[in-house]
Amino acid sequence: MSENESIKVRWVTIDADxxxxxxxxxxxxxxxxxxxxxxxxxxxxxEVRINKKRCKPDYKLQPGDLVRIPPVRVAEANPLPSAKLDQVQALNDQVLYEDDVLMVLNKPSGLAVHGGSGLQFGLIESLRSLRPDAKQLELVHRLDRETSGCILIxxxxxxxxxxxxxxxxxxxxKQYLALVRGHWQPHVKFIAAPLLKNTLKSGERVVRVDAAGKPSETRFRVKQAFSDCTLVEASPITGRTHQIRxxxxxxxxxxxxxxxxxxxxxDSQLQQQGLNRLFLHAHRLSFEHPQTGKTVTVEAPLDDRLTATLKNLSK
Structure with missing residues (x-):
């Protein structure tokens, strides 16, 4: 966007999309x-008007609405990463499902879902670089940077x-696999504890259980017990930041x-065995296809590091 464009009022008519x-x-x-x-x-x-009237941030747009967007200086967007970068190219091998309207990827641990906070680019910028003809690529939901597994685009x-x-x-x-400390009691199948998000001065987000927080619910199920830890399946009912963790x-x-x-x-005991990442993996995702109405279920395999950890624990 040029400087001239950035200082003009824009009028946008909302279409059905x-x-x-x-x-x-x-x-x-x-x-x-x-x-x-x-x-x-x-x-x-x-300063934002819909059909010449003031609006609230949660107003839901209707076809035919006329939106006034005031002049705002827009920062230069970060250029998309090169599609030739190895890290970007590698995402082609992580596509688990793709059709004309959506795709599911097995996001690697360590890759943020989008750029920002000092990161030049993330998953969505990489995909836009790989799929230049797909003009409306958007994240449907998010995964923490350290978490791997199914993510829907x-x-x-x-x-x-x-x-x-x-x-x-x-x-x-959504079902996740998590390796947790100690012996998870099989009767603990449901946790409902409100979560409050705090942002530190550094920009880091920290979440804690707090009565003033938002209602949050997760189902848990024991998958495999080891001598001093447990592999559990976690199914979040709500979608709060860091909820399962x-x-x-x-x-x-x-x-x-x-x-x-x-x-x-x-953690140090497991690091000595070679685990160098958060053991949280979104391993299964089920949803209704927006066009066909049929249930789509996609599973993401564990990466080599998580697989090796479970193998070592089973010895």
Whole structure:
């Protein structure tokens, strides 16, 4: 966007593809590079108008709405990474499922889902570089940088809306595998503990169980017991930041090699066996296909490091 373009009022007529999207999310997509705080400020001050009227950030757009977007200086967007980079190219081998409207990848541990916070690029920027013809690639949900496994990407706005609705209605099922400290009691199958997110001055996000937090629920099931740790399957019902990690800690069973919420003694024992990453993996994802209505179930295999850890524990 040139400087001249950045200082003009824009009028956008909403088509059916954006129907149902919140105005704040629409603006964040339209004004890439603009801080979220500024987007909310221009809405609050009435500089954003819908059909010539003030609006709230949670207003859901309707086909035919006329949106006034005020002049805002947009920072230069980071260029997409080269599709020739090894780390970018490697994502081609991680595609688990793909069709015309969506794709599921097995995200590697250590790769952020998007750039920012000092990162030049993440998963979504890499995919946009690999798929230059797919103009509407968007993350449907997120995974922590340290977490690996199934992540869902939409290729069309209509698919994104359908999949977001499934997330809101809790009809999308996600199962994770986690190696936790100690012996998980089989009768502990459900944890409901409110989670409160704090952002430190450094920008680091830390979550804790707190009565003032948002309602959060996770189901747990024992998959395999070892001498001093347990492989559990965790199914989040809500989708809070770090939810599985903090709920596992709350139950007295921190996840192996968790840099934020882990147990140093437990972690060092596993690191000596070669585990150098968080043992949390989104291994199965089930959802209703936005076009066919059929259930799609995708599974992501464990990487070599996690597989080797389980093999060593079984000896």
């Amino acid at each position: 954006y129907s149902g999207q919140r105005i704040d999310n629409f603006l964040l997509a339209q004004l890439k590079g603009v801080p979220k705080s500024l987007v909310y400020r221009i809405v609050r001050k009435g 939409s290729k069309r706005r209509s698919a994104l809306r359908s999949l977001h609705q499934q997330l809101r209605e809790k009809t999308m099922n 903090v709920h596992a800690l709350h139950a007295g069973h921190p996840i192996a090699c968790d840099p934020k919420y882990g147990d140093q003694v437990f």
